[in-house]
Amino acid sequence: MAALVFPDFARHGDAEEELTISDPRTGDVVGTVRCTGDGELRQTVDTSRIAQALWEQAPAESRGRLLREASDLIAAHAGELARLTARETGQSEADARSCALAGVDALRRFAELGAVHGGRSLAGVSTASDYTRFEPRGVAVVLTPWNDPVAVACGLIGAAVVTGNTVIHKPSERAPHTGLRLGRLLSDVLPPDVVQTVVGGPGVGSRLVGDPLIDVVVHVGSSASGQAVSRLAAVTGAHVVRANGGNDALIVDAGLDPRWCAREAAQGAFASSGQLGTAVERIYVHRDIAEPFIAELAAAAAQLNETGELAPLVDERMCAHVDEQVQDAVANGARAIVGGAPSPGPGCGYPATVLVGCTPTMAVMREETFGPVAPVQVVDDFDEALIAAGNDRYGLSATVLTSQIAHAELAIAELQVGSVKINNVFGGAPGASSQPRRDSGLGFGYGPELLNELSVAKLVHLAAPGGRASA
Structure with missing residues (x-):
């Protein structure tokens, strides 16, 4: 053309x-x-x-x-x-x-x-x-x-x-x-x-x-x-x-179906190649379901990469920014179990990437990434996840997956963000507004x-x- x-x-x-x-x-x-x-x-x-x-x-x-x-x-x-x-x-x-x-x-x-x-x-x-x-x-x-x-x-x-x-x-x-x-x-x-x-x-x-x-x-x-x-x-x-911008957290509580949780996480982190203000930017998963959750999330990312349906990043500058954050995480102890480097060939492709072993000091956990990256930190209980999710300079939105109404109410009260979503990463009624x-x-x-x-x-x-x- x-x-x-x-x-x-x-x-x-x-x-x-x-x-x-x-x-x-x-x-x-x-x-x-x-x-x-x-x-x-x-x-x-x-x-x-x-x-x-x-x-x-x-x-x-x-x-x-x-x-x-x-x-x-x-x-x-x-x-x-x-x-x-x-x-x-x-x-x-x-x-x-x-x-x-x-x-x-x-x-x-x-x-x-x-x-x-x-x-x-x-x-x-x-x-x-x-x-x-x-x-x-x-x-x-x-x-x-x-x-x-x-x-x-x-x-x-x-x-x-x-x-x-x-x-x-x-x-x-x-x-x-x-x-x-x-x-x-x-x-x-x-x-x-x-x-x-x-x-x-x-x-x-x-x-x-x-x-x-x-x-x-x-x-x-x-x-x-x-x-x-x-x-x-x-x-x-x-x-x-x-x-x-946002650095939106996803909290995955214990006692849930890890496959369903992984589907929600994959949708939140990889939709539009992660180039959404409300994309999932960091994941805190309860230790009790961490292993099967991570396996399912990795499988979802690998499938996206195999089908080639993931859109490229907008330009080389954005691709370099995303890769810089991924490499910083790996250099500081994280592991890329899927993806982790720009796609070969022409254009600005970056694969769906799952990082495990992430810690709060890594740039990928502190800053907005704007790419298809799912950094995962394992936590021992819901309180630890809530504290980690709230320790952030942004305040756009957050998602909590939980079967416990007490945990949902606690998250709604304590997360200082414009929008809290319970059990649905991209849910919301039409005409809604937030600050x-x-x-x-x-x-x-x-x-x-x-x-x-x-x-x-x-x-x-x-x-x-x-x-x-x-x-």
Whole structure:
């Protein structure tokens, strides 16, 4: 397939920097995109602010209707978006299409929620009205990741737009073609400048976030980048919402079927090649079932590697990062009983890897890995597992497999994370929201509560002239 070029999106740019994207499966060049220059960034912010003053006057139902039209258009182009995503990130087209359709669902969900998003009435004197109302924050910068580039962007953009904000979207520099195509589709339906797309690496993102005319920044990505966003926004006063990295623990209690536990662990550690924020990053298994559990987990990893169904990592830099953590663990006493080195041949493949003999000081247990690696530490009892799981600078989510309700309740109470899942690694009701803790982020990055993050509440006291001031 021919390489892709999008020169027109940088026609106002004054920078020469370019992004060249390679296919993680083959190493072939996907395409080159010129980064947005300073002049175009300035123009984008200015036009977004002008458009926002008009957009917020549109009724919420009208904004929702346009979002529904946009969702229909994206649904019609889901295959095209999936092909772009697969070429840029290495994800299978089937998975990428499912993610694109999840973005369609997110747009439709926020289209409906926007029309009923309101404040609350307050009890005051009988001759006056007291209530709160939500108003848009203004211009929103939305910074999205490469590992789910359509669904995450649609959710954040949809929530911002339906609440009356305008959006400047910077997709990840690892998936710019997907982001640009999504932006074009949205712009085909929405009024001019309500959603604009810019392209570039951290420098472009920093200049955009640091602009004093930006009112709110929503960032989904690494913890290091999220912290940099917060520091920049602290100077400008922009509201920040961050959904960042995690080092999610899986606790495997005694008295369970080791085969079922291993299936849950394998799904959590190896789904999407471990390139998920909520992937299982470290496993604490009770000594009573450790041996059969590890054997089943190793078998599951070996089967994945034999079938070749595991997608590659996004690029060579990510592959090197994952392997560095694996080699650090091995050098410090761990054993790779399956996998443990980059896959041979072209591309950025890394096999499903199971590490045993892991200890808390290893980087693979302390830091987010973002690859198909399952590091296992054997513990003597549930309390030891709970303490180890909680000893972490992240706070995204955690999973506990247990048949004891007392252990489940204890984990729910003591694990300082945004989401605790009992007996289901990827379970959860639709419309759920959570607030990550510590280095994992800030605020509600999804769900109905995201509408509140993208709005400001105004308190209103409405009384008639000459009315009673108090009861």
